[in-house]
């Protein structure tokens with residue numbers, strides 16, 4: 003618990019009875035929500051640490067793999083997009099465009115996929131003690147964020163060599179883009195983790211949907227293609243908050259690396275990008291509140307289904 | 309005396325078959341079957357426990373003992389009625405559950421202690437006492453996945469017993485420990501009892517209930533069938549006559 007000043011615990015019956023005299027009789031059910039999570043920060047930290055260390059235990063190179071994997075991935079993009087397909091010919095630094103987008107989309111898909119399974123996977127812990135169960139989808143988000151750091155290092159090196167010089171707008175775009183993804187992914191993880199308890203097919207559905215997401219956002223292709231093909235009908239495409247977030251992240255990392263930023267923005271960024279972004283963020287927060295309500299509504303029926 | 313646990317008209321309904329496949333559902337619909345799929349695992353259970361009392365909870369397999377413990381612990385919510393408790397609860401429900409097989413004994417001690425509500429400082433302070441009690445010093449840094457089931461159980465018990473709780477719940481906690489460990493645990497339970505902790509102890513072993521408890525509750529198919537004296541309770545579940553002999557023979561006096 004959160005007792006910072008740990009009181010001396012009673013050693014005999016009389017002093018315990020005296021100490022308990024002004025403790026109220028309360029329901030043993032856990033306090034949920036943000037308050038419950040904040041009360042259990044230490045447990046949350048341990049849960050995240052467990053997930054992080056469990057990923058590479060038993061491997062000789064250990065955490066080094068979390069750098070090797072994205073590095074080879076990045077080199078592959080350069081090879082495919084610049085050398086093979088020649089897309090780099092008309093689009094500057096397309097590998098950065100792809101890599102920065104894949105990172106943020108990966109944060110989303112990983113959080114939702116792991117979050118969906120988090121409650122079922124931790125059923126043994128859940129049944130051991132009364133604790134806020136929202137902690138598990140929340141921990142999934144933190145673990146996914148943690149795994150992003152090595153990719154940021156690789157991206158940082160690439161940005162250094164391309165002379166990335168962001169202005170304030172670019173930085174705001176990056177924060178907004180990541181903000182949308184985190185809140186939106188957390189909302190879905192919270193709601194779907196309950197759904198997974200009652201209907202184990204949820205995880206499979208999530209996997210299918212995640213596959214579609216990779217093509218529903220301007221990641222492997224530039225937004226300029228979408229703008230050209232769907233001229234005048236791009237609103238539907240941009241109603242997807244993930245697409246907005248990806249574009250915002252590109253505005254942050256990719257646009258400042260191009261030689262003529264104005265031209266890049268005109269060609270590859272939609273109108274009202276920031277307005278769309280703030281609307282998406284507000285929408286994600288509303289969704290998070292709804293997800294929390296759904297979670298509270300069903301969590302009492304959850305333990306016996308695990 | 310103050311109330312420690314107050315259970316009022318608690319019922320818990322379970323479903324017998326949750327995850328039916330598409331095939332099963334469609335076959336049932338075609339035959340227009342309307343089988344009842346639910347039952348009451350706890351049926352209108354009420355009782356009060358005073359601070360410092362040691363309760364033995366007995367009953368046949370499937371009578372709802374573990375379910376009642378989970379409801380008191382707050383892990384499960386009752387469908388009807390209310391449960392209220394006073395102070396901190398530590399539970400040993402399903403021994404060793406919640407250990408992560410890939411993590412070492414050391415890491416698992418920290419994780420499990422945190423789950424039972426201990427802070428980092430508290431765990432640091434009690435770490436040596438826990439490992440000494442579990443007596444697994446040599447294996448502290450090997451993954452728990454390689455532990456024997458007895459070692460697993462010892463570690464679980466050692467952690468739970470070192471939580472400074474006001475209510476201690478134990479569900480057949482000692483069934484896999486060896487004899488010396490069981491004796492040690494009984495001594496520790498007695499110590500805990502003497503420090504005024506409320507004990508809620510599920511067991512099929514009349515001997516250990518006799519040793520520790522001041523009062524026995526008996527569940528029969530979810531209904532509280534008996535609440536009173538230890539000897540009378542043991543007689544009620546009919547564990548009295550053959551119990552001494554078989555307990556000794558089966559080595560399950562705890």
Ligand SMILES: Nc1ncnc2c1ncn2[C@@H]1O[C@H](COP(=O)(O)OP(=O)(O)OP(=O)(O)O)[C@@H](O)[C@H]1O
Pocket residue numbers: 305306307308322323324349367368369370371372373374375376
């Ligand atoms: N999560 C669950 N879902 C459905 N039924 C359950 C669930 N947990 C327990 N039951 C059922 O509820 C009844 C009571 O189970 P419980 O585990 O409380 O029994 P018990 O008294 O602890 O038995 P034992 O002595 O074998 O430990 C049993 O019929 C069991 O099948």
Ligand SMILES: [Mg+2]
Pocket residue numbers: 373374375479
């Ligand atoms: Mg049981």
